[in-house]
Amino acid sequence: MALKRVLAGATMALAVLAAGPVAAQKKISVLTWNIPVYEEKIKGWIADFKQIRPDITVEWIDKKGPELGPFYQTQSAAGTPPDIVNVQGALWLEYAANGALLDLGPYLAKEREVAGRFDPNFMKVWQFEGKQYLLPFYITKTLLFYNKEMFKEAGLSDPPKTFDEILSHAAKMTKGEKSGFLTANFDWLYWPLFAMNGVQLVTPDLKKAAFNTPAALDTLTKLAKATDSGAINKIAWTGRWVEPNGAFAAGTVGMLHIHAPAFFYVRGSGKWVNQDTLGVAAVPGGWSTPNSHALFISKASKEPDAAWEFLKLITSKKWAVTFGTTLNNLTGNIEADKEIMAHFKANDPLAARVLEVQMSNLDKITGNWPLARDSQVKEAFYTEIQNAVLGRKTPKEALDTAERNVNRVLSR
């Protein structure tokens, strides 16, 4: 009798089985990176696009960071990649190196007005082997947040000017549960700590590792010592996003080296955060790693021209301003960014300060080498750095192993 009931239930379920996707007429699909909250405005995109190309239906898909990569990989393997994709950091490099992305050069050449919209410093970030593959969607790069109260308690006033000052400031603020310094560690966000000591990751021709130098050894030894003494909170090297931001929001960490979107998370869950308690500054030497979001068109797209129209619409001044003011980010669209800065100066001075620091030192952008195997180099390098700072290997041993592994990836 149990069997009969189960069978009855299942046949009902089978009957109501949704049929496979019916062959829709012309269609383009847009894949965005974890902005479900922006749904209303995205409906605005689609409505505006209806006027330009009524024959095209637009499918919007949103995936979280860790799920977007797998989703795009499997869809590409099946030959049905989404037409327009929003990616973060250097994920696009592998796709470009493997020829999965449409070269936007010809489109930009044809429409100078569109090419002129964007800040050249940021456009450079998305070029590979001389071709422009992406347009900026919203731009972020790393900077230094600091807890002014903890600074006062430790008798400090202005942010550190040199690498050693970062560590000495951090040491002064470390006691009990409190620690002095935290950095994000994914997508090369920690690299400015090495760049300010004159360390180069690879040779200019991107063929060989160039970081195994006395300067790098000195930096790594100091970082390891500071982590061991507790001045650098261990979460800096093991956490990803929620952990470092959570710790800084809890008010127990002196300085946080991360990219700008963290500000809105920290303010959201950190009751202590306001204009006089949260300091914002550039890292010593003004170095910063971009972790911007950009948009590309898949080469396997069946409607490249329609996709380009949609891309132009998203990055237009009107929608760029809407995006910037709604999700509190700058967009790389020069005109729009001016308006967004004005908006924040009027309504949210602290956010304006964050965005201002972010727009400074655009010539000191680092940590974004056009490496065809960026994620493998990143893994090979960071795994060893992590071993060193957590005291599981000596800095020398870690750097030698890292050099061996990175060279193996680069020579492939």
Add this chain to the structure above:
Amino acid sequence: MRRWINRYSITFGLIGLAVLGWNLYVAAHRDGLLTGRVAAADGSAIAGATVKVRERTMVSSEPRAEAKTDAQGRFRVEGLDYHHLLVEVEAQGFKPLPRQSVRLWFRGQNRALEAPLTMERAG
């Protein structure tokens, strides 16, 4: 007949009834109506105050409606198809009222705010 009365049919029957009853209640009370009164600390009505209603979504909030209070300080807003509202009040000579959160059981539930929104006089 007895064979069909067992734990399964009773449980799922009750669930079905509860759902039906709930939907009936919802259908009867869903004009998105919000009414209330704005008063000063001493209880006297504040006329002409602007009441702004925002919808609180998972991550942010969007302005949705506005209304003015009448002579008796009462306001009435309709067509609010949301389940979490934020109410702000501004009036001449009074400190602006910080956002009050109004939680509803379903979208568009009619709600009359019992306690008057009391505002302090500007300094």
Add this chain to the structure above:
Amino acid sequence: MGRHPTWPIHLALVAVSFVMLVPFYWVLKTSVTGENIFSYPPSVVPRDVNLFYYVDVWYYIPFVRFLFNSVAVSAIAVVSNVVFNALAAYALTRRFPGRKWVILLFLSCMMIPFQATIIPAYLITQKLGLLNTHLGLALPLCSTIVCIFVYKASFEAVPRSLIDAARIDGVPDWQIIFRIMLPLSKPAIATNVILSFIWSWNSFLWPLIVTRDKAMQTLPLGLSTFLSYLENTTGALYAFCVMVLVPGIVLFLLAQREFIQGLTSGATKG
């Protein structure tokens, strides 16, 4: 057994129950208070209780649609499991050349973790045109090797005389399975139903890859909406957990007697 005092047993069992129930209480408490996970010390008694996080979950994700998808996928998986495993197990009790190789094949398949074969499995589903459908979601889970051998063990326990008598009366093979064999191995069915339901109800990575639009997603995928780092959604996250746990628990409490009785009325003999 009465001679021994029973209070030590009760004490031990109460301790075990406490360890098992505390996490449930913790989830329930947080789903009604939505405590910020950074507040310390965690209050044991819930403060300012409100049920509105459940309302939030209802509107932030299409809960009924996700529940329906999960139930449909699990139903297909459970039914096909019971039928296919019984057929395969019955075949394995018969003598035929190459029987040993088929068993070895099944055993080695058990060693291939499904998560490791995602890309080829996805390509195959795509060629079958089953992407984004309930059948596509359920197909890889439609047969479980452990259950085939559980059936085989209980089929072999059925007295041969019964089968021979049926065969002499000219009863066709498939009727032998469904009329004689299966009714006698209720425990195998119960184990099979539990395992296939839980493994299909819980699957997270496969639906993540196969479903393309939100309307086809299953319950576990709804979870990722609440793991957003933009805002502190702890209350909604735990309310979602409670809403996801309840169907499984209600089903178990309702069918508990069948599950346990089915399992105990004839153990999986060697």
Add this chain to the structure above:
Amino acid sequence: MFQLIRTKRHRELALVALFLVPSLAIFTLYRIVPLFWNLGLSFTEWSPFKPAKFAGLYHYEEMLFYDDVFWTALWNTVVFMASAPIAIALALAVAMLVNGDIRGRNVYRAIVFLSYPLMTVAVGIIWRWLFDGKVGLINYVLRGLGLTEKGISFLDSFEWAMASVVVAAIWQVIGFFMIILLTGLQSIPRNLHEAAAIDGAGAWQRFRRVTLPLLRPSIFLCLVIGIINSFTSFDLIYVMTGGGPANATELLITYVYRAGFVKNQFDYAAALTVALFVFFLGLTWIANRASGGDAGAVETGE
């Protein structure tokens, strides 16, 4: 006559084959073909965007000599599977308790089993917070008892991370193991116990000489489910620690996912899958050999 027997024999063979077709088809499609696909892939350099290029043993060389995360993951997988016997022992203890004729035993049995029908992802979230370094309940209790003054952040420490994930996995599977073992216990005929008692065998001898041998099939079934569970605990680790801190809870299965999808290396992930398959195949062969060939419910003999 001969004609009749041959057709009857053929008809039966055809029927047997027909019965095997559905299950075999599913396993071929979703296990065997993908395995060989991975085997082929592991010798090439492949990406979803362009045709593959032969790469010989490059991936295996990288796995064995250059990639120490592989060895950490292998070791972690062995450690995680070693938790299955612990879970079985605990489940057996609870099953023995519940098996006694005491009042309310059905309630106890239901409570312990409640954890199994849960969604692994939900279990992961619950335990991720219970183990939280600052606000978790476990730390709250430890501080209450004065065992530590500063909370231990379990999921961030190298010593405790794996242990915490194992505790969560055991918490989820103990209910189901208890049920299987309970069925084994209740199928042991009463008279065997009485006979042993009459011979003056104490509780411990009775357990070792009567209960344990007869429970072997149930225990082996739990072991098999335990090993398979170490595959499905992908979700638990994905939600609880994401393989962190620094690969301390990286299992082979989560490392395959990370290599394929996070590091964009499907060819390397394919090589890892082959290694995973060979490792488990070897393990089963040893387990089969160790348990004297008749592997309990999973028989291969005639």
